[in-house]
Amino acid sequence: MSAYEELETGRETDYTVPALQRGLSILQMFNARQRTLGTSDIAERLGVSVSAIYRIVHTLSEMGYLRKLAKNTYELGPQVVSDGFSYLASRDIVDLALPHLNALRDRTSLSCHLTIREQTDSLYLYRAFAAQRLSVNIPIGTRIPCHCTAMGRILLSGLTAEELDVLYQHVRLDDYPPPAPKTLPELQQLVDGDRERGWVLHRSDYSTAIAAGVRNHLGEIVAAINLSGPDAVMDSPESQARYLAALLQTAERISAELGR
Template sequence: MNNDESLTQENDYRVPALQRGMAIVQMFSAQQRTLGMSDIAERLGLSISAIYRIVHTLNEMGYLRKLAKNTYELGPQVVSDGFSYLASRDIVDIALPHLNALRDRTSLSCHLSIREQTDSLYIYRAFAAQRLSVNIPIGTRIPCHCTAMGRVLLTGLSPAALDNLYQHVRLDDYPPPAPKTLPELQQLILKDRERGWVLHRSDYSVAIACGIHNHLGEVVAAINLSGPESVMDSPVARERFRESLQESAQAIARELGGNWIK
């Protein structure tokens, strides 16, 4: 078999619709967050009618999300099933030594998370090997409004974006101190944003969290210090832990080329 025959055979195995679908998803980036149907068609060199079913299928599967008539952004499915974790490797690699050092200084467990829709996804932990240590495995997802790191991640959203994210989410199924209504959540996040950090108590443990900001001032991740209530109960100790946590967040943000907000 010559090279031309081999190339023809390889082309026979291609699925054009799948190829176009993947090409559409790859068109979106941090610089190109939204695209119209006509933009997509033009980039592929096809007519709108030729790509309509592909775009509709991607939207139905959650890989695209329709914002307005014929306007789309990447959908939640792109960052689910491990995609967010893979895309976050840079921040894990940068944060890892800082969180390990923070754990060693404080003897408390540290975690790193990013937001996936309404969940806080844990992507790294520096585990403090103590009898009463808090140990949340990598890959764990917890609703943002129920945790310190999750609430920090929500502070990166505008009030309108927060309202849009939670407009169809029930909040009254979660135990206190989680907010029960969207207005209550909005007020809580407003105060969290002004404070610049969050303290959360649950099951005899306490967590303090703050955000990691990029060069645009956007919250791209959150880190925490968490430990037993008996260790974190002292106001003096909590203040010391908070300062150490924020110093680590500042160092991570600098390496990411980002800002420090509060």
């Protein structure tokens, strides 16, 4: 019998998943006033035994949605914030950056892009495309390994040396063509220089890109922007200095709107 026929005869199938329903109900129990809960409290609110929720709580903890504080006591884990707000935060950055990047594109006649970091990838969220021949045009949604691009390296410069080491400890770097670094020590050395300089210039495939970081109210790098165009346009030191000044000014303006 089809779903339509079931509805017509008043016999709807129950497609709910009890374990999933309980897991989401557990997460919803936490709020500003109720920051911690014990397993007995959770079980009592759900009207079940502690043993009935043990595997659900364990799974939520393993996935980072709950954090164990003490024996049988939990609080919300970092994954709740990451999943709940990363998309919204990225949209906020796009909305704030869009007019600034469009103005930078119009001022320089070069393409501009906005990215955020997702693990070891640079995710492209916005592009202000320059309508000229040989313009660099990377589609929104593109993912490129961070260590291969100017914006990716800027995003990595927001990490500490320890965080960078943990992020790349199981990642192979020798499968990418030059000028990408081939080893973790080489990447660390590059990122150290990028962090000190505050911007990155990168050449590849007859094009040049200059990237800078966008910072939040805590001064943390949360996104990167760039100016990119053909080598013929960006090759001279005078041109690079002019474009870099415009890029840094734009990065400061976007950061200011984020509360920097």
